[in-house]
Amino acid sequence: MHKVRKPDLAVIGAGPAGLGAALAAYEAGLKDVMIIERDVELGGILPQCIHDGFGSIVFKETLTGPQYAQRFIDRVEKTDIEVKLNTMVLDLKPDRSITAVNAREGILEIRPRSLVLAMGCRERTRHQILIPGYRPAGVICAGAAQRDINIEGLLPGRRVVILGSGDIGLIMARRFTLEGAEVEGVYEIMDHPGGLTRNVVQCLHDFDIPLHLSHTVTFIHGRKRVEAVTVSRVGEDLKPVRGTERVVPCDTLVLSVGLIPENELSKKAGVALDPATAGPVVDERMETSVDGIFACGNVMNVFDLVDYVTHTAEVAGRAAAEYVLVGRKREREAPLRVEPGRNVKFVVPQILRGLDREVSFYFRVRHPERAVRPNLVVGEKALAGRRAKMVRPPEMVRVKAGPEELKSLRERGEVRIEVMPDTGGGGEGGEEEGDGAK
Amino acid sequence: MRKTHSFTCINCPLSCSLELVEEDGEILEVKGNDCEIGRRYAEEEFRDPRRMVTTTVKVRNGILPLLPVVSTKPIPKPLVKEAVRSLAGVVLEAPVEDGQVIVADILNTGADIVASRRLDRLHSAGND
Ligand code: SF4
Secondary structure: OOOEEOOOEEEEOOOHHHHHHHHHHHHOOOOOEEEEOOOOOOOOOHHHOOOEEEOOOOOOOOEEHHHHHHHHHHHHHOOOOEEEOOOEEEEEOOOOOEEEEEOOOEEEEEOOOEEEEOOOEEEOOHHHHOOOEOOOEOEEEHHHHHHHHHHHOOOOOOEEEEEOOOHHHHHHHHHHHHOOOEEEEEEEOOOOOOOOHHHHHHHHHHHOOOEEEOEEEEEEEOOOEOOEEEEEEEOOOOOEOOOOOEEEEOOEEEEOOOEEEOOHHHHHOOOOEEOOOOEEOOOOOOEOOOOOEEEOHHHOOOOOOHHHHHHHHHHHHHHHHHHHHOOOOOOOOOOEEEEEOOOOOEEEOOEEOOOOOOEEEEEEOOOOEEEEEEEEEEOOEEEEEOOEEEEOOOOOEEEEEOHHHHOOHHHHOOEEEEEEEOOOOOOOOOOOOOOOOO | OEEEEEEEOOOOOOOOEEEEEEEOOEEEEEEOOOOHHHHHHHHHHHHOOEEOOEEEEEEEOEOOOEEEEEEOOOEEHHHHHHHHHHHOOOEEEOOEOOOOEEEOOHHHOOOOEEEOOOEOEOHHHOOO
């Protein structure tokens, strides 16, 4: 029988979330920290995100994805954090016991005293958006195309149509163009772009690539290889409008139609998920519903800024260290739920157990709105918030509240995050946050 | 001749639509900006738009076949395609250090192209 390893902390995933959490826990005093990663190297998705624009909040400068990852990799290499690469976690139980496998050691049993879920997210595929047509080669997700071009050195196609205007789709439009392919256009079902304005300008406008809003792909032609796609305009109900079809010849259809938090292992461990985020319900320490299991980064909900991923990772890592070193002082009262209020789609953390530390609430709005005040509201009183000239669904909003502001929560009851019209007056209300990039 | 140029400001989520009016290269006015940042942005985008260059170059005997590279500062926008094309011919030998200069002073812009990560040598490739 093989030996059971019992580290203080096991982190599943070595992207920015996993690296940040492992380092934060190590620096908070945990001696025996282990990172488990299925890929051949550290960094997660960052090594393939070769464009710049990462890190403007964390490092106050803009870096490429590989540079951002390298800063954390360099720090991990200076510690004795144990890194298990090429290692796949097969099973996770509610008591935190992990079954993993790699070619060198075979099956591994790991029973950590605390655990951080940092598996990130995966791409939505063709099957999840149901495009009719044949099933030829040449239909590829934007992130997979990014890996082919930037890591493997393969060009997936020469004449490309992109469905979806999320940031990865926009970035790949530029990348394909620079690599000599022709991008016919980007088609977006909504009436506004899914990605940041910066990417619309620098990836599409700069290269004269058209963005067709309120359009979608309604048929894929070609039996062996994609030969063309039919695109159609959609009405307000997002359904294709008859008579607006146009056939676009192409050899590749790139899908940038959203990301889903990767929570197969979380489910096996019995972690409660929030249907609004598709990620674990977490408290202010990023602890899930299961004792000693924490979550951070895109496994919680899909962030648009890696800087915010790093922040959640640091909170989770420090909390895991605290859990092991001093034990948890879980409040005896029931946890407080943080409700999404007016024009708020979801909020993390979803619950508050302790009120002893600064908490950053991250949320997305439902629709664009000008001149607003995103606020943490208790009863009728706004506790913390700031003014914003504009909020848009692609850009996550953060509101911070310190222990002073949170102190009075218990007596007042209902807590919610809401976006209210800014009626002017009434002090500064905090500054606007710098816009990072993706 | 008087001409109008349109830009979208990228400096905050408001994404103002900017219009810059010029006559023979002299900027007469900027419209549509909600704040000063937008005015300055439109002027820069008209006079001397610049962009960072990011692409990959080939590497022999590395743990991966490609190395991501980045410019040390933005270069004039019209030169970006040419810079990327000229880098397509570069072939390096692993290992490569993070920040290592790959091409100095690319296209006489004053910007260097540097490695944006460390790329180790493949074990089986042996040492030199
Ligand atoms: S002009 Fe000012 S307010 Fe408008 S998008 Fe630019 S930075 Fe924002």
